[in-house]
Amino acid sequence: DGGITQSPKYLFRKEGQNVTLSCEQNLNHDAMYWYRQDPGQGLRLIYYSQIVNDFQKGDIAEGYSVSREKKESFPLTVTSAQKNPTAFYLCASSIEGHRLTNTEAFFGQGTRLTVV
Amino acid sequence: GQQLNQSPQSMFIQEGEDVSMNCTSSSIFNTWLWYKQEPGEGPVLLIALYKAGELTSNGRLTAQFGITRKDSFLNISASIPSDVGIYFCAGHTGANSKLTFGKGITLSVRP
Numbered sequence: 001d002g003g004i005t006q007s008p009k010y011l012f013r014k015e016g017q018n019v020t021l022s023c024e025q026n027l028n029h030d031a032m033y034w035y036r037q038d039p040g041q042g043l044r045l046i047y048y049s050q051i052v053n054d055f056q057k058g059d060i061a062e063g064y065s066v067s068r069e070k071k072e073s074f075p076l077t078v079t080s081a082q083k084n085p086t087a088f089y090l091c092a093s094s095i096e097g098h099r100l101t102n103t104e105a106f107f108g109q110g111t112r113l114t115v116v
Numbered sequence: 117g118q119q120l121n122q123s124p125q126s127m128f129i130q131e132g133e134d135v136s137m138n139c140t141s142s143s144i145f146n147t148w149l150w151y152k153q154e155p156g157e158g159p160v161l162l163i164a165l166y167k168a169g170e171l172t173s174n175g176r177l178t179a180q181f182g183i184t185r186k187d188s189f190l191n192i193s194a195s196i197p198s199d200v201g202i203y204f205c206a207g208h209t210g211a212n213s214k215l216t217f218g219k220g221i222t223l224s225v226r227p
Contacts, residue, residue, distance in 0.1 A: 006158075033215075040125070042204070042219035043159075058214070090158050094215075103208070104149060105215055107158035 002027045006091050006108035012116050013078075013085075021076045021111045023091035030096055032074035033105065036060060037088040046089075049074055078113060086115045119143075120205055120218035128224045133195055137221050139205030140187045147208040148188035150179050153220070154201045162203075163190070195225050 004025040013019040023032065031050050035043040045058030049068040063082025068074055074093075078085045089112075092105040121140045129135050139148070147166055151159035163174050165181035165188060172179055178191045188207070192199055202220040209216070 004158075035217075040219065043217040045214060048214065092158075103147075103215075104161055104164050105206070106161060107151075109158045110156070112156070 004091060004093055004106060004108035006089075006111050008111060009109065011111055011113045013113065015115055016080045018077055018079050019113065021078070021089055021091075021113070023074045023076065023108060024072055025074075025093045025108075026072060027093055027095075027106065028071070029093035029106075030071070031094045031103070032068070033092040033094075034058070034064070034066065034074070034076045035090040035092065037090060037110075043090065046076065085113055088112050120207060120216055122203075122205060122218035122221050124221065125219070126222045126224065128226065129195055131195060131197060131225055131227050134191065134193045135195060135223065136192075137190045137203055137205075137223075138187060139189075139207075139218050141207070142186065143209055144185040145188075145207035145209055146185070148179070148181050149206040149215075150177075150188070150190045151204040151206060152201045153204065159202075159204055192223075197225050197227055199223060200225050 007022045033048040034046040044060050046064050047066040049055035052071050055066050055068050065077045090110045091108040094103040094105045149164050150162045153159040163172050163179040168185050170181040176193045180189045202222050204220045205218040206215050
């Protein structure tokens with residue numbers, strides 16, 4: 001079945017360590033996105049990519065890094081520079097990255113990261 | 117940047133009741149999307165609206181794209197316990213614009 005897969009579902013990391021969250025899609029979508037969700041904050045955009053080998057900072061990119069070497073994959077690295085990394089992270093994709101109007105975004109099931 | 121306003125933050129209704137939620141902005145939007153998120157899961161797209169005045173239904177859900185293009189409404193009829201979740205509105209303001217999300221409304225349904 002087509003869809004977006006995030007792994008792992010739950011992730012624990014020690015303070016000061018980098019960690020990478022996986023996001024894979026087999027929908028043949030051009031655009032992919034990473035959001036962070038905190039209680040009462042809604043969804044905040046971290047990074048997005050409209051096409052392979054290109055990505056842009058979102059509203060809260062500090063302390064995060066991404067890569068887009070393949071159309072299907074958009075991994076997110078939470079670095080030690082991120083001061084408050086504990087959150088629920090959501091990956092999404094949409095068909096047309098170069099023309100975002102009238103484009104529906106579809107989400108993965110999320111990864112809950114906890115810093116211990 | 118553009119903001120989408122959803123209020124109240126939480127709503128409590130009795131099973132069987134209808135409920136209406138709205139989403140407003142000071143900016144004009146070209147697309148409105150409504151999502152539902154259940155605990156520990158990613159948001160699921162419920163309804164997409166692309167034209168001012170458009171009224172679209174999906175089962176017991178009905179959503180409308182406001183005539184002014186600055187608001188949208190979601191109605192749930194005859195609520196059931198599984199309607200519980202967070203309902204987000206989202207939208208695009210134009211070509212090459214990023215998807216903007218509201219902060220969501222948490223719906224609770226009492227049996």
